[in-house]
Amino acid sequence: MTIILDAMGSDQYPDPEIQAAVIAAKEFSEEIILVGDENLVKPKLKALDSQNLPIHIEHAPDLVEMGEKPVEAAKRKPRNSMAVGLNLVKEGRGDAFVTAGNTGAAMFNALRILGRIKGVARPALTALFPVRGGHCVVLDIGANADCRPEFLLQFAVLGSIYAEKVLNRKNPRVGLLSNGEEAGKGNQLIKDTFPILEKSGLNFIGNVEGKELFGGAADVVVTDGFTGNILLKSSEAVAKLLTDTLKEELTASTITKIGALLARPAFNKLKAMMDPAEVGAAPLLGIDGLVFVGHGRSDNRAMYNAIRIARQAVKADLLPALRSAIEERLEMVENIAKTTLNQS
Amino acid sequence: MTIILDAMGSDQYPDPEIQAAVIAAKEFSEEIILVGDENLVKPKLKALDSQNLPIHIEHAPDLVEMGEKPVEAAKRKPRNSMAVGLNLVKEGRGDAFVTAGNTGAAMFNALRILGRIKGVARPALTALFPVRGGHCVVLDIGANADCRPEFLLQFAVLGSIYAEKVLNRKNPRVGLLSNGEEAGKGNQLIKDTFPILEKSGLNFIGNVEGKELFGGAADVVVTDGFTGNILLKSSEAVAKLLTDTLKEELTASTITKIGALLARPAFNKLKAMMDPAEVGAAPLLGIDGLVFVGHGRSDNRAMYNAIRIARQAVKADLLPALRSAIEERLEMVENIAKTTLNQS
Numbered sequence: 001m002t003i004i005l006d007a008m009g010s011d012q013y014p015d016p017e018i019q020a021a022v023i024a025a026k027e028f029s030e031e032i033i034l035v036g037d038e039n040l041v042k043p044k045l046k047a048l049d050s051q052n053l054p055i056h057i058e059h060a061p062d063l064v065e066m067g068e069k070p071v072e073a074a075k076r077k078p079r080n081s082m083a084v085g086l087n088l089v090k091e092g093r094g095d096a097f098v099t100a101g102n103t104g105a106a107m108f109n110a111l112r113i114l115g116r117i118k119g120v121a122r123p124a125l126t127a128l129f130p131v132r133g134g135h136c137v138v139l140d141i142g143a144n145a146d147c148r149p150e151f152l153l154q155f156a157v158l159g160s161i162y163a164e165k166v167l168n169r170k171n172p173r174v175g176l177l178s179n180g181e182e183a184g185k186g187n188q189l190i191k192d193t194f195p196i197l198e199k200s201g202l203n204f205i206g207n208v209e210g211k212e213l214f215g216g217a218a219d220v221v222v223t224d225g226f227t228g229n230i231l232l233k234s235s236e237a238v239a240k241l242l243t244d245t246l247k248e249e250l251t252a253s254t255i256t257k258i259g260a261l262l263a264r265p266a267f268n269k270l271k272a273m274m275d276p277a278e279v280g281a282a283p284l285l286g287i288d289g290l291v292f293v294g295h296g297r298s299d300n301r302a303m304y305n306a307i308r309i310a311r312q313a314v315k316a317d318l319l320p321a322l323r324s325a326i327e328e329r330l331e332m333v334e335n336i337a338k339t340t341l342n343q344s
Numbered sequence: 345m346t347i348i349l350d351a352m353g354s355d356q357y358p359d360p361e362i363q364a365a366v367i368a369a370k371e372f373s374e375e376i377i378l379v380g381d382e383n384l385v386k387p388k389l390k391a392l393d394s395q396n397l398p399i400h401i402e403h404a405p406d407l408v409e410m411g412e413k414p415v416e417a418a419k420r421k422p423r424n425s426m427a428v429g430l431n432l433v434k435e436g437r438g439d440a441f442v443t444a445g446n447t448g449a450a451m452f453n454a455l456r457i458l459g460r461i462k463g464v465a466r467p468a469l470t471a472l473f474p475v476r477g478g479h480c481v482v483l484d485i486g487a488n489a490d491c492r493p494e495f496l497l498q499f500a501v502l503g504s505i506y507a508e509k510v511l512n513r514k515n516p517r518v519g520l521l522s523n524g525e526e527a528g529k530g531n532q533l534i535k536d537t538f539p540i541l542e543k544s545g546l547n548f549i550g551n552v553e554g555k556e557l558f559g560g561a562a563d564v565v566v567t568d569g570f571t572g573n574i575l576l577k578s579s580e581a582v583a584k585l586l587t588d589t590l591k592e593e594l595t596a597s598t599i600t601k602i603g604a605l606l607a608r609p610a611f612n613k614l615k616a617m618m619d620p621a622e623v624g625a626a627p628l629l630g631i632d633g634l635v636f637v638g639h640g641r642s643d644n645r646a647m648y649n650a651i652r653i654a655r656q657a658v659k660a661d662l663l664p665a666l667r668s669a670i671e672e673r674l675e676m677v678e679n680i681a682k683t684t685l686n687q688s
Contacts (some may be wrong), residue, residue: 132588153460235579237554238558259604262600267590
């Protein structure tokens with residue numbers, strides 16, 4: 001197995017990527033190809049005593065600078081590390097691509113180079129939300145602001161297979177994000193999608209609200225990219241407001257400072273729960289290839305976890321499983337598209 | 345001034361309501377009419393040494409029981425305390441109605457009895473979100489799952505007047521909830537609404553995300569009722585997950601327990617920030633009358649704050665201000681409705 005790793009993706013590139021490649025190559029004995037500026041990557045890799053490890057470098061001369069608009073820059077600079085890395089996957093020289101670069105740029109490049117799984121209407125951005133007892137796969141979190149019922153059906157299929165194959169959930173519980181648990185609640189899109197998911201052959205548990213999502217009642221939660229993006233960013237913002245307020249109040253007096261010191265293990269647990277490094281990376285689902293995008297703030301532990309997840313996906317034959325799950329429901333999707341197009 | 349108070353609304357009815365009525369009548373010297381089952385309310389009120397206070401009771405014999413579907417029960421039981429109270433406002437015997445009962449039932453009864461402000465397409469449910477430095481008015485949080493641009497314009501107008509008149513914000517900053525700050529981001533509804541808000545004469549600050557909302561960058565945030573409801577419930581669920589986890593971890597060892605004891609002032613501050621009692625109640629905006637709905641879990645302090653807010657709204661002439669702000673933009677709304685109807 002070969003994992004293609006974007007060496008230029010994280011905010012602190014290329015150090016987290018190179019360090020993670022070394023750790024992962026030692027542990028997994030799989031080949032890792034670091035894609036990036038050779039002049040930058042080579043000496044740093046050498047300095048890490050990596051001579052006997054199956055790590056190689058693929059040169060990508062174009063650098064997307066901080067402050068450039070990622071998608072526009074990706075167009076103007078075709079030999080950027082994402083494009084070069086994805087082409088390696090396309091050419092069969094790698095089994096999965098991992099990056100901590102901009103998500104929009106990753107989706108743009110992946111669509112252009114790898115394309116969609118046959119029959120997929122729209123690929124989705126995925127996030128793993130920290131919830132009670134673990135994580136929940138939420139999609140779409142931003143690729144498709146306006147969705148149709150058949151898109152949401154496919155998101156449900158893709159998310160369910162991912163949860164099963166990579167997160168080892170048996171018969172994953174799939175929920176539809178809505179403004180009420182009862183069937184019949186929702187906007188028009190949700191009302192149209194609900195009966196379709198009931199017939200999808202998935203383990204559809206019905207509408208879910210924030211309570212069920214963060215309470216850990218579902219393995220996969222499906223939503224349109226507009227709502228999903230607001231859900232993601234608002235959840236992060238609430239968590240930040242609460243932890244910032246707590247931090248400020250804890251340093252307000254000597255007594256509370258001592259209290260905070262003694263209570264540190266509890267705060268560390270909270271911090272770990274919200275740490276994106278725990279998750280590593282989330283897949284672009286619906287792309288005809290395995291592409292994982294980690295947080296820009298990824299450190300070497302986050303990048304290592306991203307590689308680990310990508311490896312798991314390859315070992316679990318995720319891509320063929322996604323392809324056949326989509327193919328199984330092609331007729332269903334076509335019928336929905338016809339029906340809803342006739343209505344509008 | 346007379347405030348009409350639903351005595352049967354809160355989960356612990358009628359004690360929080362009666363206690364709050366006594367405190368508020370003493371402090372404000374305004375008349376308060378408690379609406380509810382006289383046999384229940386009268387002895388409890390008498391026991392509180394309220395003989396010389398301007399508090400009266402209006403009998404409402406129909407009781408909506410816990411477990412009944414609120415809106416259906418409101419239909420079957422027309423002499424429930426909400427309906428009786430709202431009719432008092434309708435007849436001019438009171439200036440504002442306050443309830444801690446079910447929000448859907450309040451909206452149903454208010455629409456039926458008081459109707460909409462002339463020209464308002466859809467009234468909205470409002471919530472005050474705790475944000476950095478204070479609170480933000482968010483609407484709609486659940487009345488209208490599918491919205492049109494002219495609805496959102498009117499929500500912005502109603503929310504802005506409310507923030508100005510009742511929350512004393514000068515020139516309130518109005519944001520449009522979207523999946524990106526840049527103009528041009530959003531689903532079709534947001535893209536259509538953005539240029540309308542730019543021309544609305546309001547202090548429109550553009551698209552906002554969770555970061556701006558919870559960071560306190562806006563006084564009013566406008567959204568459709570589907571997204572707003574998910575935002576509200578998810579934020580509550582995230583806060584609950586974090587505080588529950590923290591609580592569990594803090595009680596995990598003797599050391600952390602001692603730490604938690606010393607750090608208690610910080611936790612109390614956090615708790616206060618998320619306490620619905622601080623807010624008291626939020627208005628149904630667009631209804632042709634002043635109606636305030638508090639949390640079902642309201643205690644007497646929450647009910648007192650709800651009365652205080654309602655009194656402020658009456659004193660500030662909120663209703664006439666809402667009416668004229670809507671009237672000023674009637675032509676604009678009609679033009680938008682025509683244009684978008686022609687497009688679809």
